Amino acid sequence: MEGQEPDVAVAKKRTFKKFSFRGVDLDALLDMSTDELVKMFTARARRRFQRGLKRKPMALIKKLRKAKREAPVGEKPNLVKTHLRNMIIVPEMIGSVVGVYNACEAR
Template sequence: MSSEYRTGREGEFTYRGHTLDELQDMELDEVAELLPARQRRTITRGLTAQHEKLLETVRDADPEGTADNPIRTHLRDMVVLPSFVEKTFAVYNGQEFERVRVQPEMIGHYLGEFQLTRTSVEHGQAGIGATRSSKFVPLK
């Protein structure tokens, strides 16, 4: 993937009028002011010890190294911050860890939004003990 983002008028990514580099240079409180209300409240009320530990892990991680060795987490309620961009996370969906590569457009969302916990059900034929009417499969 290229490091250029073609989403703004000038051809670079912006989030509420700030470029990605400006966002990454800001303090957490300054970034929180730009986020939607729910995410802003989460940060201003204080992150849990687990969330703080994840932030430290992200700060210490090398972006190129996370593609091969993603940052594993159960914290689906962690807000995606500018420091997460271009890093790969392995987010737990209830059964397994699935990879999520954070893009700039994901800022302000939660990690869990990008890893679904429920799969679509595809029903097969009726099983043992089914009634005659439920065994009927129309031919088309």
């Protein structure tokens, strides 16, 4: 039809997955202290945190923070490559992109 304008593409907002751990939402998890968070973990993870995180896991968390900080608003952060297959996922890592080495490539 001649008098009609083409439909303007409306930017549809993406609905993101709502993260929760043992019934607690991500926002509440991020506000928790480390001690409160560790109490929610399983025995194996509690033991690991009580013994302290070593240099390599702390370096990974630092790199993830840096990648998130440098990412433009609304975009995914850059991939952070690692060999740490046994790293415990903490709420601070949600939203980051981690490539774990599997002897062929980092996926």
